[in-house]
Amino acid sequence: MKYRIAIAPGTEENPDYGVIVPDLPGCYxxxxxLDDAVTKAKASVELWIEGMxxxxxxxxxxxxxxxxxxxxEFAGVTWASxxxxxxxxxxxxxx
Structure with missing residues (x-):
């Protein structure tokens, strides 16, 4: 299964990229x-599904x-899967 992830750039105060998985409530x-954000998002998705x-x-x-x-609500994000x-x-x- 391919889940889309929404990646938002960090801020000056918190430079990390934030990731939301819109199809999986509470999965972020x-x-x-960007590469690290995608890698960690995949691990989060797998854990979320495992828990369900x-x-x-x-x-x-x-x-x-x-x-x-x-x-x-996803205007301006970078999309990945x-x-x-x-x-x-x-x-x-x-x-």
């Missing part, structure tokens, strides 16, 4: 630069990227 991270599966809750499917980009292998997460939980 940050990174020192452990609780027996459904995992939301990724939204259409154009729908996310049209939302006003993280690819998550749901089968690997499920196999990890079965051990």
């Amino acid at each position: 991270s940050q990174g020192d630069d 599966l452990e609780e027996g809750l459904p995992v939301q499917q990724p939204s259409d990227p154009s729908e996310l980009a049209a939302r006003p 993280v690819d998550v292998d749901l089968a690997k997460i499920e196999a990890k939980l079965e051990r």
Whole structure:
């Protein structure tokens, strides 16, 4: 599954890049630069999904990227995607 992530640049006070995963409520991270932000976002998405599966809750499917980009709260962000292998997460939980 590919989840879109919204990356916002840091400020002078906090130069880290902030990341929000719009399809997964409460799933966010940050990174020192864009590459670090994407890497940490993938780890956050995997942990978020793992937690949902452990609780027996459904995992939301990724939204259409154009729908996310049209939302006003995401104006000015940089978009990227993280690819998550749901089968690997499920196999990890079965051990």
